[in-house]
Amino acid sequence: MTRVIHTGDTHIGYSQYHSPVRRQDFLDAFEAVVDDAVDDGVDAVVHAGDLFHDRRPELRDLMGTISVLRRLDDAGIPFLAVVGNHESTRGGQWLDLFERLGLATRLGDEPVVVGEAAFYGLDHVPVSRRDDLDYAFADHDAEYAALVAHGLFEPFGYADWDTETVLTESDVNFDAMLLGDNHTPDTAEVADTWVTYPGSTERASASEREGRGYNLVVFDADAAGGDDRVEIRRRALDTRPFVFVSVELREGEGESRVRERVREYDLAEAVVHVEITGEGDPVTPAAVEEFATDEGALIARVTDRRETDADGEVDVSFADPEDAVRDRLDEMALSTAARDVERAVREDTVPDANVRETVKRRVEERLDEEADLDAFEPVDSGPGDSEENDGGDDQSNADESDAESDPAEATDSDPASTDGQVSMEDYL
Numbered sequence: 001m002t003r004v005i006h007t008g009d010t011h012i013g014y015s016q017y018h019s020p021v022r023r024q025d026f027l028d029a030f031e032a033v034v035d036d037a038v039d040d041g042v043d044a045v046v047h048a049g050d051l052f053h054d055r056r057p058e059l060r061d062l063m064g065t066i067s068v069l070r071r072l073d074d075a076g077i078p079f080l081a082v083v084g085n086h087e088s089t090r091g092g093q094w095l096d097l098f099e100r101l102g103l104a105t106r107l108g109d110e111p112v113v114v115g116e117a118a119f120y121g122l123d124h125v126p127v128s129r130r131d132d133l134d135y136a137f138a139d140h141d142a143e144y145a146a147l148v149a150h151g152l153f154e155p156f157g158y159a160d161w162d163t164e165t166v167l168t169e170s171d172v173n174f175d176a177m178l179l180g181d182n183h184t185p186d187t188a189e190v191a192d193t194w195v196t197y198p199g200s201t202e203r204a205s206a207s208e209r210e211g212r213g214y215n216l217v218v219f220d221a222d223a224a225g226g227d228d229r230v231e232i233r234r235r236a237l238d239t240r241p242f243v244f245v246s247v248e249l250r251e252g253e254g255e256s257r258v259r260e261r262v263r264e265y266d267l268a269e270a271v272v273h274v275e276i277t278g279e280g281d282p283v284t285p286a287a288v289e290e291f292a293t294d295e296g297a298l299i300a301r302v303t304d305r306r307e308t309d310a311d312g313e314v315d316v317s318f319a320d321p322e323d324a325v326r327d328r329l330d331e332m333a334l335s336t337a338a339r340d341v342e343r344a345v346r347e348d349t350v351p352d353a354n355v356r357e358t359v360k361r362r363v364e365e366r367l368d369e370e371a372d373l374d375a376f377e378p379v380d381s382g383p384g385d386s387e388e389n390d391g392g393d394d395q396s397n398a399d400e401s402d403a404e405s406d407p408a409e410a411t412d413s414d415p416a417s418t419d420g421q422v423s424m425e426d427y428l
C-alpha cells in the first residue's frame, strides 16, 4: 500500500488584500499540510503546482518554504512536484533550486517510483503550445501510475484541456491524474482514470467559499475489493475564517441595518465580505469596513451592488470621449504612478506591444528614487470623494480574480504596494 498527500495551489507569498497576515497564512497552510504528512507518515507529498503566487517570491517566502521542505526531508518523505502557471519563470524554475538542495524532485516524463506507484509530471503549458505536446512518457514497472499536472482539465469548471486526449495520447496507462490549477476541489472518473483537484490550501479569492483541504491518495493492490484500487479521500485544513454577509436593504434601511447584519456573525480574526443589494439609503463602504474591523475582523470588504444602478445617470458626451475620460480620471484621485500606468495604456504614442515594457520601466524608475514614494499616494484632485476613499471600497473586488489582471491593485494606495512587493509584470 502506498499513501501520498496530494496538494497544490498553495500560493506562498500572496499578500492578499495587501495584508502581511494573509501573506503568512499561505505559508502556514503549506506548513499545516506538511505537519499532517509528517504526523501521518505518508510515503510522499505530491504538489501539483503554484507553490508560489508569483515568479519572484521574496527571500522570506523562499526561506520559509525551504524550512518547511527541510522538515519533510528530515522525516524522510519525498516532495514530488510540477511547475504551475503562477510561478513559472522563463529560465530555471524555483523547483530546480529545491531539487538542487535535495529537498524536492521535479516530476517529468521519467517515472519516479514510490512504493507501488510511479509518478510522472506535466508542468503548466499555455494553450498556444499544447498542440506540440506528444505526451511521451517512459515506461515503468510499478503497480500504479499517476500523472501530476497543472492546468484546467475536463470535466471541471473553466476547462480548456481535454483530459481524454491526454489519456489517449499518453504512452503510459494512468490510474490517476493528480491535478492543480483549479482552486475548487473535485474528483471525477474519465475513461477509467481518476481525475482530481485538491483545491487551494488558503482562499486565494473570495469566490473560494467552501472549506480548504488536500487529498489523501491510497494506491493499494492488496485491498479488499479488487486489485485496481485507488482511493481518494479529502481532508480538511483549518485555515483563515472567511465570513460572507449578504444584506438586502429595503426602502428606508441603511448603514445601521448593515451593521446589525454584520454583528450577527463571529468576526474574530476573519476576512469579512459584505455584499449589499436591494434598495435603501446610500452606505459608505469604508465606514462599514471600519466597523467590522473594530468588531474584531482582520479585514473587511464591502461591495455595494446597488452602486451601478444609483450612478445610472453618468453624464458622458460622446462628442469628445477623451474629455469624458479625462474628467473621470480627475475624479478618481489617482496617484502619479497610477497616472503613468494609465497614460502608457491609453496613449497612442506607445504601441501595444511596448505597453508592458513602458509601464514596467516607469514604475521601476519611480521605485528606484526613494524620494518619489509620494508618487504612489492618491492625490486630492477629486471634488470631495477622496477623503473617505482609502482604497477600501473600489478595491473590494481586486482579489476576486485569480488572474491579477487588474492594474489598479498594483497602484493601490496601501503602503504595502510601495515596499517593492508588487511586480508590475505580474499584474499586466
Ligand SMILES: [Mn+2]
Residues within 6 Å of the ligand: 009, 050, 084, 086, 181, 182, 183
Ligand atoms: Mn493557482
